[in-house]
Amino acid sequence: MTIFVFLGSLLGAMALGIPIAYALLLSGAALMVHLDMFDAQILAQNVIEGANSFPLLAVPFFMLAGEIMNVGGLSRRIVKLALSLVGHVRGGLGFVAILAACLLAALSGSAVADTAALAALLLPMMVKAGHDKARAGGLIACAGIIAPVIPPSIAFVIFGVAANVSIGKLFLAGIVPGLLMGLSIAIAWWWVAKREAIVPPPKASRAERLHALKDSFWALLLPVIVLVGLKLGVFTPTEAAVVAAVYALLVSTLVYRELKWHQLTEVFVSAAKTTAVIMFLVAAAMVSAWLITVADIPSKMIGLLEPFMDNQTLLLIAIMLLVIAVGTAMDMTPTILILTPVLMPVVKAAGIDPVYFGVLFVMNNAIGLVTPPVGTVLNVVAGVGKMKMDDVTRGVLPFMAAQFIVLFLLVLFPSIVTVPARWFYG
Numbered sequence: 001m002t003i004f005v006f007l008g009s010l011l012g013a014m015a016l017g018i019p020i021a022y023a024l025l026l027s028g029a030a031l032m033v034h035l036d037m038f039d040a041q042i043l044a045q046n047v048i049e050g051a052n053s054f055p056l057l058a059v060p061f062f063m064l065a066g067e068i069m070n071v072g073g074l075s076r077r078i079v080k081l082a083l084s085l086v087g088h089v090r091g092g093l094g095f096v097a098i099l100a101a102c103l104l105a106a107l108s109g110s111a112v113a114d115t116a117a118l119a120a121l122l123l124p125m126m127v128k129a130g131h132d133k134a135r136a137g138g139l140i141a142c143a144g145i146i147a148p149v150i151p152p153s154i155a156f157v158i159f160g161v162a163a164n165v166s167i168g169k170l171f172l173a174g175i176v177p178g179l180l181m182g183l184s185i186a187i188a189w190w191w192v193a194k195r196e197a198i199v200p201p202p203k204a205s206r207a208e209r210l211h212a213l214k215d216s217f218w219a220l221l222l223p224v225i226v227l228v229g230l231k232l233g234v235f236t237p238t239e240a241a242v243v244a245a246v247y248a249l250l251v252s253t254l255v256y257r258e259l260k261w262h263q264l265t266e267v268f269v270s271a272a273k274t275t276a277v278i279m280f281l282v283a284a285a286m287v288s289a290w291l292i293t294v295a296d297i298p299s300k301m302i303g304l305l306e307p308f309m310d311n312q313t314l315l316l317i318a319i320m321l322l323v324i325a326v327g328t329a330m331d332m333t334p335t336i337l338i339l340t341p342v343l344m345p346v347v348k349a350a351g352i353d354p355v356y357f358g359v360l361f362v363m364n365n366a367i368g369l370v371t372p373p374v375g376t377v378l379n380v381v382a383g384v385g386k387m388k389m390d391d392v393t394r395g396v397l398p399f400m401a402a403q404f405i406v407l408f409l410l411v412l413f414p415s416i417v418t419v420p421a422r423w424f425y426g
Helices: 002-015 020-034 040-051 055-071 074-086 092-105 111-129 133-144 154-163 167-173 175-193 206-215 217-231 237-255 261-294 297-304 312-327 332-349 354-370 376-385 389-412 415-425
Strands: none
Touching: 002 020, 002 261, 020 040, 020 261, 020 332, 040 261, 055 074, 055 111, 055 154, 055 237, 055 261, 074 092, 074 111, 074 206, 074 217, 074 237, 092 111, 092 133, 092 175, 111 133, 111 376, 133 175, 133 354, 133 376, 133 389, 154 167, 154 237, 154 261, 154 332, 154 354, 167 175, 167 217, 167 237, 167 354, 167 415, 175 354, 175 389, 175 415, 206 217, 217 237, 261 332, 312 332, 312 354, 312 389, 332 354, 354 376, 354 389, 354 415, 376 389, 389 415
8 A cells, every 4th residue: 555655646746747856745745644644844854855965966067067068079079089980981970979979978977968969960960971860860869878877977876876875886887888788789770771872971091080089189088087086096976076077177168168258157057957957856756765765665565576586687677677667657867766765675685786786777767768758868869850759769769679688688697797897896
C-alpha cells in the first residue's frame, strides 16, 4: 500500500501536467499523510537540506563551463579538429560528429548543450553533403548522450550525491563505457553510410591538421587537467568544476577572445536558469528519498526482487529493463533522483559494486534521453534542425539499438567496466 500511495500520487500528479519537482513534493506530502506524520516544517526542512550539499556545487560550475565553451569558441574548434582528422573517409561527417561528441563530452558533461552545439554546427553540413536528414539527426542525438557518461558528468554528480558514492570514482569508471558508446554508434554509422553514394570532403593536408590541433590545443587541455587532477587527488570533483569554469572563461576571453565581456551576463543567466531547474529537482527529490527510507520501501523492493538476488546478472537485467521503461516517460535527472534511493539498498544487498552499478544506471538514463516519446535530446535535435519529432525518432533507432547492446554487454561482462576502473582509481 505504501508503494502504491507513493507511485500513485507521483504518476497521478505528472499525468495532470504538474512539473516533476512539484509532483515529487506532492507525492512526499501524500506519503507523509499516509504514514500519519505530516508536518509542513519537516517538509520544508528536507527541501532546504536536499540542496545543501557541497558536492552539488559542481552542477552550477559545470553548467557554466558548458555555456562558456559553446559561446567562447571551444566547441567549434573541437568540431573543426574532428573534421580535419576523419572528415575525408566515407561517411566522414558522421564520424566527425561522433569524435567531436566524445571530445565535447570531456569538456562539459551536458548532453543537451553538446547536442545543441553539434546539431547547429554539423547537421546543415551533413544535409548539404547528401546524408538523410533524419538519419543524421538521429546520429547526432545518440552522439550527444555520450556526455553524461564520459567525465566530467553532471549525471554522475547527481547520482553520487543521491547514492552516497564517490563522484571521483564514478568519473574515472565512466571513461571506457563512454568510449564504447561512441564506438558502437560509429559501427552502426559505418553500416548505414556504406549504402549511401556520397562523395566525402577532400582530405585535410598535414598542415591543416596541425593548424586545427594547434587551434584547439587550449580546449583539449581542459579534460586533461580535470582527469589528471582527479587521479592525483589535486582537487575534488566540485573543485574540478570550478577549475573547468574558470579555465574556460580565461581561454574564451584571453586566448580565443570570442567571448566578449558584455556577453557574460547572458551566459551566467543561462547557466543559472538551468542550474535552478536541476537544484529544485534535487531538493524536491530529497524529500521523497527521506520518506522512502522512513517508509522502508527499499526492504519491500528487496522482497519483490528476491527471486533475482542470488544472480547478480539477472538482477541487473531486471533493473535495467525497469529503468528503460521509466526512461521512455521521464527525463534523466528525476529518474536518477527517484530510483536511486529505492534501488541502491537492493544493489548493496546483492553485493554489486555501487560504482559499477552507477555507471550502468547513468548509461541507461542517458540512452533514455533519446527514447520516445519524451526524449529530451530528440527534442533538442528536432528544434535546432527544424525537423519533425517523428523523423528524428526514425533516424535514431539503429544508433540507439547499438548503445543498448553495449549496455547489456557491460551487464553480462562486468570486467569491461571494473578492470579499467580499478586501474584508474586504484
